[in-house]
Amino acid sequence: MASAPDRLLRRLEWQVIRRLDGQLQGAYRTVFRGSGIDFADLREYTHEDDVRHIDWNVxxxxxxxxxxxxxxxxxxxxxxxxxxxxxxxxxxxADDGRGKDGVLTELAVCLARLFTQGGNRLGAILYDNGLQRVVPARTGRTHVLRLAHEIGKATDELAHRKDTSVGVATDVDGMLRLAASQARRRSLVFVISDFLSGDTVNWEDSLSRLTHRHEVVAIRVVDPMELDLPDLGLVLVEDAETGEQVLVDTSDPMFQQRLREEVDVREGAVAAAMRRSRVTSHRISTDQDPLLALVEMVRWSKRRRA
Incomplete structure (x- = not known):
């Protein structure tokens, strides 16, 4: 009987990878023009050029x-x-019960298969405050299966562990710094995260430094209830990052207004940090099909670079 990672990979190959084969790589490889390793030539600057490629001596x-x-x-x-x-x-x-971690897994495995089947190398960093695991860059279908297995293993380990990081916000800054230390040659880096790190955006500098050397694509995974909590009456709400529990009346208009204001501030801060870091950013919700969302991401990228 096929393993869970193998079943997932077969389903993704059948549903979406054939549709995207050759499109995703073509859409994103063009960002490396003028950014390779071997110097070729100089030309006059145009307003479409990245200022980071200016030769200041010349x-x-x-x-x-x-x-x-x-x-x-x-x-x-x-x-x-x-x-x-x-x-x-x-x-x-949602009806299929897919949470943010499920969306992350499907996106990661699909992207891994798309890039490795063309002979390209792909590595991964699995990050939690209490777990950091690096999967070295390799190529091939067997490598994708290993990655899917590692994600499942880490997810199960964290779900059953007594979380020693409760009360501490996610160290997104540390995650990005680890990525920078592992990706030594110029690479295409996909960061799949909700970018929730407590009350402040403390990861902007690390994201900017990562972007200075690599092409970075941020995929934010969100759940609709994080953006707009429905009227559920009295509910016990627990902060997934800190473990704090509070009994709230979700039907209270004052509570709903305060919540919307906090969400707007948080979303605005994250979006502004992405823009200042010059990162290509996409947002995927758990009520979307992540594979269809990936197809749309590719189409958007191709239109943008046309």
Whole structure:
């Protein structure tokens, strides 16, 4: 009998990977033009160029901005940075019971298969405050199966562990710093997380540093109830990150208004940090089909770069 990772991979290959084969790689490889390893040439700067590619020495000599061009690497290295923290185990209210961790798993396995089947290398970082696991960059279907197994193993381990990190917000900053230390050569980095790190956005500097060297795509996974809590009467609410429990009346208009204001502030802060870090950001909800959402992400990327 096929294992759970093998069944998941077969389903993803049948449902979506054939539809995206050649599209995702083509959509994102173009971002490496002018950003490879081997220097090729100089040309005058245009307003569409990334200012990070300006050669300041030549610009100073010629009194005109010039950018450096590089030959593109034949093979692409990609990394998946996967947030397995307590808040990612929230959700599952949809008919299929898929929570944020389920969305993360399907996205991760699908992306891994898409990139490795073209001969590209892919690594992964599995992160929680109490668990950090690095899957070295490899290629091939067997490697994808190993990654799916590692995600399932880590998720089960964290679900059954007495969480020693309760009371401590997710260290998203630490997760991004670990990613930067592991991805040594220029890579395409997918960060799949809810980017919830307590009351403050403390990870912007680390995200900016990661973006300075790599092409970074942030995929935010959210649950509808995190954005708009329905009227459920009196409920006991527990903060997945801190473990704090509070009895609230969800039918209270004052509570609903205060909650919406807090959500707006949080979402605005996260979106602003993404923009300042110059990161391509997508948001996927647990009430969406993650695979269809991935197809739309690819189409959006291709339209944007056309």
């Amino acid at each position: 610009t100073a000599r010629l009194d005109e901005p010039y950018v450096r061009q590089y030959t593109e690497d034949r093979e692409l290295t990609a990394w998946l940075v996967l947030d397995l923290s307590a808040s990612m185990r929230f959700g599952g209210a």
